[in-house]
Amino acid sequence: MSATLDLADPANRPAPVSARSAAGAGAGAEKPSLVGMSREELAEALGTIGIPEKQRRMRVGQLWHWLYVRGASDFSQMANISKELRTKLAEAFEIARPEIVTEQVSVDGTRKWVVRFPPRGAGRPVEVETVYIPEEGRGTLCVSSQVGCTLTCTFCHTGTQRLVRNLTAGEIVSQVLLARDRLGDFPDADTPAGAIVPNEGRLVSNVVMMGMGEPLYNFDNVATALGVMSDGDGLSVSKRRITLSTSGVVPEIVRAGEETGVMLAISLHAVNDELRDELVPINKKYPLEKLLEACRNYPGLSNARRITFEYVMLKGVNDSMEDARNLVRMLKGIPAKINLIPFNPWPGSRYECSDWDQIERFADYVNQAGYASPIRTPRGRDIFAACGQLKSESERMRKTDRERMESARILELSGNGEA
Incomplete structure (x- = not known):
């Protein structure tokens, strides 16, 4: 529970x-x-x-x-x-932590914080979500870079929230500090009783820029924040343990490698432009050919520093064995691994998750082709903390209130009509 x-x-x-x-x-x-x-x-x-x-x-x-x-x-x-x-x-100056609006803990130990920041031109305080995923050998923190998003990826809940503003470098770093506070990952701090955390080492050992927003549309602040996180005399998160995920902002990909040196993940999800135009609309501006060229030119790319291609499994949309064969063919020559993500449902979504046996068949084919292809087991679904489910809590509540008001208005009109 x-x-x-x-x-x-x-x-x-x-x-x-x-x-x-x-x-x-x-x-x-x-x-x-x-x-x-x-x-x-x-x-x-x-x-x-x-x-x-x-x-x-x-x-x-x-x-x-x-x-x-x-x-x-x-x-x-x-x-x-x-x-x-x-x-x-x-x-x-200021160094205080941001306000925690809510902190939720999933049955699997995943934690989600709704974090509130000052308006900074937005008209009212803004909120983002930060998620901690504990596993046996590591603790991964999913960090947001923007309030909302402009990309409107059709399978992603965040994409239904308009972009409000970019987060500052300090607001990005403060999500790491806040998580380490709450988990007891600083000296002389206590880990909450009953918390699910790694057995040894740092409790926040990995950082993924996969939260709300497109990191490469907030490049300067993200790059500064990653520099602070990876500084060996401070938070000291290894660049090999920091992953920046992008939907495909092609002009910034090589620059990201040159200036940050972190690992790269591509939010791919389709093997042809026609489908990707629908799932990830930025593809209309930067189609697959340009995206894959930028990946091949990513600084430091090697078998030891592979690009992760994220692929959400959508039933009857992109999960056929023909899709699997085309995916392997498309990535040929790129040191890569493929992360298969079972679709995580959210209210109003028009997609369904692929059947589990089909996901496994897809994964087996990709693995046999030489790509490490773990199936990312859904984590934190019960608190809407899984991949593609993040959205500002206040925005989610405003939407619920709008729907409630609209339903009441329809009922009122219906009653007037009957009278």
């Missing part, structure tokens, strides 16, 4: 922050956040409050350690920084 944690209960609350920090995180007057800044940007920020240039490198190192190794969310926790400097930092 899934559960939604009561964040009014002190035992379930995130690490406490000062009243000033909490107000700065969610109110109108926003201070710049140091979270998500590169080292160079952090040094520049310190210069604005009068830190002498010869001290900045040392101060950046101190702040970096407190933010990303110790997990500090308030300047008062930074014990080896003078009280005077901590006060100056607190007056000018």
Whole structure:
């Protein structure tokens, strides 16, 4: 049975922050956040409050350690920084965590947080979803890069929510910090009782940019955030354990490899342009031929650094054995693995998941052709945390309210008509 944690209960609350920090995180007057800044940007920020240039490198190192190794969310926790400097930092900057609206735990241990950020031009506070997937040897965090999405992929729930705005680098990084807080993945922090987490090592060991939004349409902020996540003196997530998933923004793919060095995943889902135009409409702008050419040119591509091609299994749409043969033929010559994803249903979707025996036949063929093709077992379906199910909770509720009002209006009109 899934559960939604009561964040009014002190035992379930995130690490406490000062009243000033909490107000700065969610109110109108926003201070710049140091979270998500590169080292160079952090040094520049310190210069604005009068830190002498010869001290900045040392101060950046101190702040970096407190933010990303110790997990500090308030300047008062930074014990080896003078009280005077901590006060100056607190007056000018912010490092508090974003607000958690809800935290849900699936029967399989998957956790989903609805996270609220300031408006930043959106007119009202915005929300995204962040998902943690625990497995035996790793813990994967699915991170969002945008509020909503412009791509309208027909099998994806996020695509039904219009794009509100890009997330900042700090808002992207803060999802990792928040998850490590809640899981007890920082020093001196406790893991929640009964939580399903890896038996050893970091609890958040892998990061996938597969949450809400298209990461390559928010390139600069995503690239900065990935640089912070992979810094060896901080969060220290190996670039081999960070995967950026794109629906196929061809002009940015090679650049992503050059500037981030992380692993690449392609949201593919079809083996011909006609079907992909329908499932992934960006294909009309960047068809398969151009997409596959960009993949072949991805920097660092090798058998040790394969591209993952994600393929959602839709009953009677893209799951025939002919599709399997064409998929293998299409990817020939590209060091790749194929991730088969059973379709995860959501309200209003017109698709069904392929039958399980057909998924297995499809997987067997792809495996025999030399592509590692694990079937991604659905995780977190009961809390709408599975692939393709993410959507802002407030947007989901607004849609429900609109539908309820429309139903009431129809009933009223029907009653008037009968009278």
